Amino acid sequence: MSDCLLELTNVHLAFPSRRNWLGKVTEYVHALNGLDLTVRRGETLGIVGESGCGKSTLAKLLMGMLTPGTGQLDRSRLPADRPGGGMQMVFQDPLSSLDPRLPVWRIITEPVWIASRSSEKVRRALAEKLAQQVGVRPEYLDRPPHAFSGGQRQRIAIARALSAQPDIMVLDEPTSALDISVQAQILNLLVTLQRQQNLTYILISHNVSVVRHMSDRVAVMYLGQVVEMGETQSVLEAPAHPYTRLLMESVPRLDTPLGEAPQNTELPGNRHLPAGCYFRERCPWAESGCAVPQPLRRLTDNHATRCWKAEKIIAMGGK
Numbered sequence: 001m002s003d004c005l006l007e008l009t010n011v012h013l014a015f016p017s018r019r020n021w022l023g024k025v026t027e028y029v030h031a032l033n034g035l036d037l038t039v040r041r042g043e044t045l046g047i048v049g050e051s052g053c054g055k056s057t058l059a060k061l062l063m064g065m066l067t068p069g070t071g072q073l074d075r076s077r078l079p080a081d082r083p084g085g086g087m088q089m090v091f092q093d094p095l096s097s098l099d100p101r102l103p104v105w106r107i108i109t110e111p112v113w114i115a116s117r118s119s120e121k122v123r124r125a126l127a128e129k130l131a132q133q134v135g136v137r138p139e140y141l142d143r144p145p146h147a148f149s150g151g152q153r154q155r156i157a158i159a160r161a162l163s164a165q166p167d168i169m170v171l172d173e174p175t176s177a178l179d180i181s182v183q184a185q186i187l188n189l190l191v192t193l194q195r196q197q198n199l200t201y202i203l204i205s206h207n208v209s210v211v212r213h214m215s216d217r218v219a220v221m222y223l224g225q226v227v228e229m230g231e232t233q234s235v236l237e238a239p240a241h242p243y244t245r246l247l248m249e250s251v252p253r254l255d256t257p258l259g260e261a262p263q264n265t266e267l268p269g270n271r272h273l274p275a276g277c278y279f280r281e282r283c284p285w286a287e288s289g290c291a292v293p294q295p296l297r298r299l300t301d302n303h304a305t306r307c308w309k310a311e312k313i314i315a316m317g318g319k
């Protein structure tokens, strides 16, 4: 795919969770279990799924903080010589991600300055330019991060990410720690920056309305796999996987976060993975054909799902 910027193929990643008295690992938490994902240049790809499905593990893997156990993470189309290898991350809680001892102008330019030999004056000028781009007043840049409001701090975190000139920004719940009134401002800023700088976003969020508003495509995760992926409209309005359907039905209003596991969709333990389709034991449409592992199947050019009954389910209107 020519516009594909990043690709994950059949990625597995497990954390040791128990050891015997000799220190040998006797049990693993299987966080990612055959994850397939493509990210296209210039898009916003939303990642949704309930707590524990592997979203943060995926983000850490993308940022190089974890390596796949097996499978492939192809970053070859990203610039390896830039700080962060062309990828930067914006975290949920801006305060804990910003060094409290530094003035903001130093924080903003941190990613590029470690390896740079330019003068402090040049560094300051860059900080002021980035601050202007994200709507932080340059005259406040000598202050530490705790002197700013939550929304301003998130702007600072975005400026810091931009300083490294990333191709991709991983946005991990970028507005969920903010007041409702500020959330829209930050989302609008992200949209503007994306248009201006041709950025690609991977947006991790519990909030369906944020994902719907921001994303071109959506990937739905369940037990460390992508179970449905496609254009936002198709996936959220006409979900083809039984899990996505239950997830959407459990959201009474579209601005409600997917906080609690919806009824009948509680994640089974990821220490002992189910055989066949991982959703089988909770699926209202399950039958004997679901006892074998389900590959991602293409429904249309822009919609794929891990369910062999998807066409039937769509035809039945999910009933």
Ligand SMILES: Nc1ncnc2c1ncn2[C@@H]1O[C@H](COP(=O)(O)OP(=O)(O)OP(=O)(O)O)[C@@H](O)[C@H]1O
Pocket: 015, 016, 017, 029, 030, 031, 049, 050, 051, 052, 053, 054, 055, 056, 057, 058, 270
């Ligand atoms: N360092 C670790 N050691 C052991 N288990 C881990 C570790 N990190 C994550 N896990 C486990 O891996 C699974 C996936 O966790 P992850 O944090 O990626 O989920 P998540 O979808 O981001 O959840 P949340 O929305 O609550 O942040 C969970 O069962 C979690 O307990």
